[in-house]
Amino acid sequence: MKFFLLYVDPGTGSFIAQVLIAGFLGFLFAIRSWLYKMWRKVRGLPLEDDDD
């Protein structure tokens, strides 16, 4: 990671918290999307992708 580009320096404590929280949320999200995909697959619906 190139810290020199970050002109706001949140510090290590904030980064550690973020990585842990994002890891946890990412895990929940992965489970949810897997369940969602399964549900659509079972129903025979196409998968959507929305970038906004």
Next chain:
Amino acid sequence: MTTDAPRHPGSFRHPGSFRDPAGFVAVRDDHVLRVVLPPGRDDFALFAASPLAEKLREKQLILPFEEIPASESLHPDAAHVLRSPRLALYSFPYEWSVSQLRDAALLTLRVLRLALRHGMTLKDASAFNVSFAGARPVFTDLLSFTAYREGEPWAGYLQFCEQFLVPLLLSRRAGRAVSDLLRARHDGISLDAGARLLRGWSSLRPGPLMHVHLHARSIRRDARRMRREGASGRLAAGAAPKQSLKQTLALVDSLRRTVEGITLPGGGSAWDRYYDDTVYSGEETRKKEDLVRGWIARVSPASVWDLGSNTGRYARLAADAGIPTAAFDADDAVVDAMYRDARERGDEHLTPLVMNLANPSPALGWAHRERESLEARAPAGLALYLGLMHHLRFTHMVPLEEQMSFLARIARHAIVEWIPREDVNVRAMTEGSVRAGFAYSRAGFLSALEGRFRVVESVVLGESGREMVLVEGL
């Protein structure tokens, strides 16, 4: 707007624009320039070439911009120069109602999410990166976009929590006092203070629990570790924690849900108790509206500031004429209601703002010049000064001379309403009070105009004796 003493011939770097090595902002009469310097060249090139810029423009999430030839007169190393139109008034977070702060937070997250989907990210989350074009929040800091590098956490996370999330969570308890807090702590309310103030109910909800309480705890723990270990306790660049794009997107979505889940203080009732005008005849009110509409068309100003707008009835006349208009009121609840109404109507020109004219926004930040005072952002082409003079005279004890002196400093033209002492609203403020003895007369008002304004036209509205006066600055 004030400008810095030129470092280079012809340069006019905005005095508040010094933090970002990627470039700076310069302000001219009718537009704003963003000058990209060599450290920001690659990021800007990536941004401009990616579909992201077009998408953000299309969705009206950013300030429109066009690239103009880089001129050495701006900066000898200028790599790109971007020109955007100037807003009626570049407003600051402590001038927003809570709904405006929430919408600015959601805009920041939406822009970040789109950037992440296009291989970019935001390098900060300053609330000052957002302002309002009409009733629509716009992301203004085009230099905030930077290339996303796989594995990096979001650099703006703490700043987002301190400048948006904590103030919004506090608004549930503190209501309008949040804008006062943000004025005092213009770089945000520290997470530590936020976590202490929000102790209790909020720590039981998943969003505040993670983003405020656990986040603050991690920072406190790390600070203790740093005190123990000194500089050697800093993480080496290689050992920095990694976070995947999907995880970052999940974080952004969680922040969005948290912000959307905050119940903001209500303000609907404020509409009912307003309108001094209701005591006057419908005919007088119509005449007043016609006069204001006609005079706005006659002056045809580039911007209008309604200095005491109440619900924005007269400010809307200017906005409806397509003029960028800022409507000030001291009451957060009234401004919030006005904003929500303007937002629903998709008003492109009306920006409601929280501003107490008896204590307008001061200059803040580094060297008193980073965040400009209201006066430093003047002049407005036309100011509406309606039903205001007696409030400032009798509630805040501001003499008429002082009032007209300030008005002359912030507006080129003004529509001033003179309300005589015998008026029912003035009597309600003064009768049986020491205020009855305050100097307040039409002669005193006209004498306060002398040397500052020329009276262009004046019209008595009717039996109430109220008088509308169009004045032009000398």
